[in-house]
Amino acid sequence: MKKIVFILSFILFFALTGKAQDNKSLPKQYQEAVTDILSKIPDAATNKATQIMDFAKSLLGVRYKYASSSPEKGFDCSGFVSYVFKNFGFTGARSSRDFAKQGKQVALNEAKVGDVLVFTGTNVKQRTPGHVGIIYSIDEDGKIKFIHSSSGKAHGVTVTDLEGYYKTRLLKAVTVVE
Numbered sequence: 001m002k003k004i005v006f007i008l009s010f011i012l013f014f015a016l017t018g019k020a021q022d023n024k025s026l027p028k029q030y031q032e033a034v035t036d037i038l039s040k041i042p043d044a045a046t047n048k049a050t051q052i053m054d055f056a057k058s059l060l061g062v063r064y065k066y067a068s069s070s071p072e073k074g075f076d077c078s079g080f081v082s083y084v085f086k087n088f089g090f091t092g093a094r095s096s097r098d099f100a101k102q103g104k105q106v107a108l109n110e111a112k113v114g115d116v117l118v119f120t121g122t123n124v125k126q127r128t129p130g131h132v133g134i135i136y137s138i139d140e141d142g143k144i145k146f147i148h149s150s151s152g153k154a155h156g157v158t159v160t161d162l163e164g165y166y167k168t169r170l171l172k173a174v175t176v177v178e
Helices: 002-017 028-040 044-057 077-086 096-101 164-169
Strands: 104-106 116-120 129-138 144-150 156-161 170-175
Touching: 044 077, 044 129, 044 144, 077 096, 077 129, 077 144, 096 116, 096 129, 096 170, 116 164, 156 164, 164 170
Parallel strands: none
Antiparallel strands: 104 170, 116 129, 116 170, 129 144, 144 156
16 A cells, blocks of 8 residues: 555656656666556646647537637637637637737647647738637648638638648747646
8 A cells, every 4th residue: 555655646746747757766666657657647738638629629610700709609710719728728819919929839840739820811921910720630740730710611610731821821839728
């Protein structure tokens, strides 16, 4: 019983301090047990991203409506993104320009599922924020899909590949929920 309490105390302490993978200071008899237990605990950030995506996916197909952030009426792009993140405690932004200013900017190759992509409006030459979406998935080749409310052909919440037209409009990626 003392062994279990010690291991669980160690895991809790190091998980809270961000040093969960550094168990080298433990006696050898505990290192393997800690590594095994840690491998079974989901990473908090991954879990949060999964929750965000599950919630966002539940809104697929909701129609596009300019200046709206209501699933009953429809969403514009930033209305959709703000509605999703509001359900996870983030209330700092409503417009694409707000999202461009909020959070922590990350390089696209370091972005992760749940991060916000900020795009220009439909005029690519005007390099000011005009559209936002949330990274939906990143495959093993680094190809990104994002979920957003589009006024285009889909005319509602949809998942789109980050390539071509949208890739040329991309301004930045930001992390808004850690």
